[in-house]
Amino acid sequence: MSKQSFRRYDVIAAARNWSVEKTPGQVTADIDSIFGEHTFGLQTMSRKLPKEVFRSLLATIATGKQLDPAIADIVAMAMKEWAIEKGATHFTHWFQPLTGSTAEKHDSFVTPNEGGGSVAKFSGKDLIQGEPDASSFPSGGIRATFEARGYTAWDPTSPAFILNHANGATLCIPTAFASWTGEALDHKTPLLRSMEVLNSQAVRALKLFGADVQSVHSTLGAEQEYFLIDEEFFYRRADLVNCGRTLFGAKPPKGQELEDHYFGSIPERVLAYMTDVEYQLYRLGVPVKTRHNEVAPGQYELAPIFEHANIAADHQQIVMQMLRTTARKYGLVCLMHEKPFAGINGSGKHNNWSMATDTGVNLLEPGETPHDNMQFLFFCAAVIKAVDEHQDLLRVCVASASNDHRLGANEAPPAILSIFLGEQLEDIFTQLEKGRVKESKSADLLGLGTTVLPPIPRHTGDRNRTSPFAFTGNKFEFRAVGSSQSISFPIVVLNTIIADAIGSMASEIETEMKSGATIETALHTVLKDTIKEHKRIVFNGDGYSQDWHKEAERRGLLSLRTSLDALELFPSEKNIALFSRHNVLTERELMAREEIFYDQYFKTINIEAETTASMAATMILPAAVRYLHDLASTATALAGAGVEPDGVRTTLVRVNDLANGFRLALDALVHANEELGGDTIHEKAHHMCDNVLPAMNAVRSAANELERVLPDDYWPMPTYQEMLFVK
Numbered sequence: 001m002s003k004q005s006f007r008r009y010d011v012i013a014a015a016r017n018w019s020v021e022k023t024p025g026q027v028t029a030d031i032d033s034i035f036g037e038h039t040f041g042l043q044t045m046s047r048k049l050p051k052e053v054f055r056s057l058l059a060t061i062a063t064g065k066q067l068d069p070a071i072a073d074i075v076a077m078a079m080k081e082w083a084i085e086k087g088a089t090h091f092t093h094w095f096q097p098l099t100g101s102t103a104e105k106h107d108s109f110v111t112p113n114e115g116g117g118s119v120a121k122f123s124g125k126d127l128i129q130g131e132p133d134a135s136s137f138p139s140g141g142i143r144a145t146f147e148a149r150g151y152t153a154w155d156p157t158s159p160a161f162i163l164n165h166a167n168g169a170t171l172c173i174p175t176a177f178a179s180w181t182g183e184a185l186d187h188k189t190p191l192l193r194s195m196e197v198l199n200s201q202a203v204r205a206l207k208l209f210g211a212d213v214q215s216v217h218s219t220l221g222a223e224q225e226y227f228l229i230d231e232e233f234f235y236r237r238a239d240l241v242n243c244g245r246t247l248f249g250a251k252p253p254k255g256q257e258l259e260d261h262y263f264g265s266i267p268e269r270v271l272a273y274m275t276d277v278e279y280q281l282y283r284l285g286v287p288v289k290t291r292h293n294e295v296a297p298g299q300y301e302l303a304p305i306f307e308h309a310n311i312a313a314d315h316q317q318i319v320m321q322m323l324r325t326t327a328r329k330y331g332l333v334c335l336m337h338e339k340p341f342a343g344i345n346g347s348g349k350h351n352n353w354s355m356a357t358d359t360g361v362n363l364l365e366p367g368e369t370p371h372d373n374m375q376f377l378f379f380c381a382a383v384i385k386a387v388d389e390h391q392d393l394l395r396v397c398v399a400s401a402s403n404d405h406r407l408g409a410n411e412a413p414p415a416i417l418s419i420f421l422g423e424q425l426e427d428i429f430t431q432l433e434k435g436r437v438k439e440s441k442s443a444d445l446l447g448l449g450t451t452v453l454p455p456i457p458r459h460t461g462d463r464n465r466t467s468p469f470a471f472t473g474n475k476f477e478f479r480a481v482g483s484s485q486s487i488s489f490p491i492v493v494l495n496t497i498i499a500d501a502i503g504s505m506a507s508e509i510e511t512e513m514k515s516g517a518t519i520e521t522a523l524h525t526v527l528k529d530t531i532k533e534h535k536r537i538v539f540n541g542d543g544y545s546q547d548w549h550k551e552a553e554r555r556g557l558l559s560l561r562t563s564l565d566a567l568e569l570f571p572s573e574k575n576i577a578l579f580s581r582h583n584v585l586t587e588r589e590l591m592a593r594e595e596i597f598y599d600q601y602f603k604t605i606n607i608e609a610e611t612t613a614s615m616a617a618t619m620i621l622p623a624a625v626r627y628l629h630d631l632a633s634t635a636t637a638l639a640g641a642g643v644e645p646d647g648v649r650t651t652l653v654r655v656n657d658l659a660n661g662f663r664l665a666l667d668a669l670v671h672a673n674e675e676l677g678g679d680t681i682h683e684k685a686h687h688m689c690d691n692v693l694p695a696m697n698a699v700r701s702a703a704n705e706l707e708r709v710l711p712d713d714y715w716p717m718p719t720y721q722e723m724l725f726v727k
Contacts, residue, residue, distance in 0.1 A: 010232075036285035038086060038162040040079055048078040061157050062358070063215055064196065072124025079160060080109060080122035083171035086162045091122060093130035093152035094172040096187045097137040098596050100486045102317050103177075105132050106170055127173065128154045138599065140592025142183050149180040155188060158314045161284050174314050183589055187488030190584050191310055194495035197582040201503040202355060202363070202379075208509055208519060209375050213357040218495050219475075220312040220354075222487050223303040224319055225294055225347035227335040228270060230726060233718040234333040238619075242611045243604075244337035244484070245402070247696070248620070250704040251343045252721040255297065262295045267727045270300065273330045277302070277322050286315045296345040297724040306352070306475075309495070313488045316349075336484040339405035341720060342700075346406035347483035353494050354475040355379065365474045370428060374523055377428070378505065381530045383476060384419055384429075386501040387469055388537035390493070390578075391417040391558045392569040394469070394480070397493040399563035399597060401604040401688075403482035416552045416559050418539040419476075420467035426540060433531045436524065466543030489593075496584050505530060563601060564689050570594045598685045605688040605696075609673040612696050616666045619716040620703050624659040627714050631655065655709055662702040669695040 036043070042061075046054055053074050059065040083091065092104040109120040130152040137150075152175035160173045177186035184190055195217055202216035234240050239247040256262075266274065274291050281288050290303040302323070307315065320336060327334040339346040355363040363379045370376060387394065394417050398407075407415045421429070468480040481490050505526050512522030536555040541548060552559060560566040569575070571594050579585035585593070631652040638645035672695040677687020707715055 031282055035282050038283045039285040040082060040160040041285055044082060048082055049075065057156060064199070067156055069124070069128070072128050076122050076124045076127040079127065079171070080120065083162060084109065084120060087164070087169040088162055088171045089168050091126070091171040091173060093132070093175040095152050095175045095177040096317065096486060096488060097177055097185060098187065098593065099138060100484070102321070103132070103137070104172065105130070130175065137185060138596045139179070139185055140595035142179055142185065142588065142592045150177060150185060151180070152177050155192070158311050159285065183586065187313070187486050190492045190589070191313060191488045193584045194492045194499070195310060197584060198355070198495045198499040201499040201506065205378065205502050205506040206357070208506060213359055215358045216355055216363070218309040218353060218491065219306045219356050220309040220487070220491060221304055221306045221352040222312060222316045223301055223350040223352070224316070224323070225299060225301045225349065225483050226323055227298050227340050227347065228273070228300060228327060228332045229298060229335065229723045231328065231331050231333045233723045236718050238615050239611055240335070240340070243608045244335060245340045246342065247608060247612045248615065248700055248703045248707070248717070249342060249720045250707040252719065252724065255344050256295055259295070261293050261297050261299070264293045266293060269330060269727055273326060273332060274300070274302070276329065277326045280322050280326065281319065284318055286318060294345065296341070299345060299347065306354070309491050313486070313491060316487050338402040338482045338484060341724065348406065348479060349481045349483045349485070349487060351478040351481050351487055351490055352472070352475045353478060353491070362474050364476070370425065377432070377527060378523065379502070380425070381527050382501040382505055383498055384537060385505065385530050385534050386497040387417060387419055388534040389501070390497040392560070392566060392572070393493050393497060393575060395558070395560045395566040396570045397490045398480045398482055398485070399566045400482055400485060401563065401601045402484060404563050406482065407480060414466070414468065414543045415561050416543070416549065416557055417468055417537070418543065418552070418557065419537050420470035420540055421538055422471060422540065425471060426538060429531045429535070432527050433535065467539070468543070492584065496579065496582055499582065500578060562689055564685060567594060567597055595681065598681045602681060602685040602688055605692055606673065609669060609692050609696055612699055613666060613670050613673065616662070616699055616703060620706060621659070621662065621666070623710060623714045623716050624655065624662065624706055627710050628652065628655055628659060658702065658706050658709065662699070662706060665695070665698040665702045669699050
């Protein structure tokens with residue numbers, strides 16, 4: 001048995017012997033008493049700030065009133081004292097650059113004084129503005145390498161929080177990040193802009209209905225899917241370390257075929273980990289609600305309840321960080337790649353989006369009689385119009401090399417955008433198109449065939465897990481978002497396109513009313529015309545079926561199979577005009593993001609290709625050669641002993657043919673990856689998609705065939721069976 005195999009088996013033994021007692025300690029706490037204790041939220045601010053200062057800051061948070069700079073020093077003093085009480089020694093402006101993750105530069109509260117000692121200082125200037133280096137983050141050409149200045153600006157609408165570490169704590173202040181020229185270099189700035197646009201257009205529309213509201217904001221609840229594997233397996237796999245996904249791996253005898261993992265009993269080690277994550281998130285004010293086993297073996301999900309979309313985006317970044325860092329305490333690694341394992345479900349981040357008023361009304365709540373709820377039908381129709389008109393943008397905002405592996409496979413929605421409304425809503429809109437709505441299908445009771453079980457209310461429509469954009473009762477679930485990406489840009493797109501649709505429909509109603517129509521008549525006319533024009537985007541059937549692909553083509557819907565197909569449409573005149581007229585992204589900011597998308601796509605596949613080549617040449621090929629050598633030696637020894645080694649020779653020929661095919665595929669990959677395909681990043685990205693990816697898949701296919709015939713103790717890395725099932 002090889003040394004490599006001994007290492008693999010040691011890992012399996014270690015994982016098998018893991019017990020919860022080995023973890024850093026049990027988590028027991030009263031959730032009510034700890035929730036938000038590490039967050040400088042409204043309750044803490046009301047205690048720590050003078051009443052006048054608190055009222056002024058609350059006006060900024062609640063209604064968007066411009067921040068009064070005069071209160072900054074007072075807020076900073078209170079925030080510093082609170083943070084030090086919590087054990088913080090440093091503060092950081094916590095921001096979200098266009099890498100998709102977060103960034104932070106820590107500064108100490110300690111400042112030397114004239115007497116040779118020190119004092120803890122944190123001024124209003126420190127709170128409001130920071131100056132990190134802007135040249136080393138993706139900018140898409142907005143900042144040259146020698147142009148280093150950038151600014152972070154405090155976002156008072158998202159509460160500051162404390163992050164603990166082994167030897168202390170840090171005060172994290174959510175901020176926007178902009179260049180010296182004032183252009184957005186982050187995800188938060190356009191998100192805040194898009195929320196202002198949605199607020200403006202939604203309030204305008206609500207006034208037509210006579211609603212007394214001051215503001216409207218988007219709400220979001222982002223479900224997070226992820227995989228857990230033993231960290232020993234992780235560090236034995238260069239592909240997981242470098243790329244976050246397996247580049248090799250033969251399908252195990254058992255995957256998810258029996259559907260026995262979904263909602264199954266959570267393994268004790270995993271449950272201890274989940275509880276620890278939730279405890280930390282509660283202390284940070286993150287309202288996590290649900291945990292369960294997902295469909296694939298080794299896959300799990302965590303989901304929060306609805307929040308203000310800006311706060312939800314910040315919290316989502318915290319969730320990902322906590323899932324990753326806490327896993328290490330339990331000897332696990334959390335994988336958030338969209339497709340870490342081929343042949344089983346990938347991971348998404350389902351974004352549950354809606355709109356709410358300052359009076360607490362969910363604008364996508366249909367009520368008991370949705371056919372009479374014209375306000376709901378107006379906003380729902382605006383969503384339908386927005387999704388139909390901007391299919392390209394919705395595909396762009398989930399575009400990545402990693403998400404391309406997932407879209408259209410297993411549980412993931414197809415790359416064709418469509419809306420699932422359910423039977424009741426589809427029937428209502430069909431009636432609207434034909435005239436007036438007379439009634440809607442009502443819910444009934446579901447009998448379960450035994451008097452022991454109570455009758456339960458049946459929903460008016462079923463769910464559709466194959467739809468990329470589905471109405472789920474009082475919100476829309478955007479299921480195409482990838483598990484590893486920031487949710488901010490998808491929210492930016494949703495806010496902007498729906499605000500645009502609301503504004504367009506409101507203008508049409510106003511035009512009808514100027515011609516003498518009542519609000520009721522004008523509304524019916526606009527809803528009828530909107531549904532007639534955009535009903536093609538509504539589809540309640542099986543999104544995985546080939547018939548739907550043909551039907552979608554007949555309807556004229558976009559089928560953007562790869563991210564590059566979508567990115568080509570991103571800088572269109574339509575999209576530039578949309579973001580520009582609403583002041584969400586300037587043309588220069590949009591073009592910068594397009595450049596970054598292409599650059600990240602190219603670099604991701606380039607790293608994967610080089611990792612594939614390295615593992616193939618230094619791990620898999622040597623294993624095959626060793627086995628060939630041993631087979632040849634065995635055949636020679638048997639022949640020398642007078643035994644005809646037919647079986648050994650047959651195996652030798654088989655393995656030799658596979659090894660030769662593998663070597664040829666590897667050479668083709670190396671050649672393809674050396675030829676970058678052009679000078680521009682667009683040409684390089686297309687070369688990766690058209691040439692390098694197929695070459696990588698050919699190497700993988702050949703390697704998987706070798707894995708199926710090489711003895712277990714020759715195979716140099718953990719297998720799918722081990723990684724997915726050993727917990």
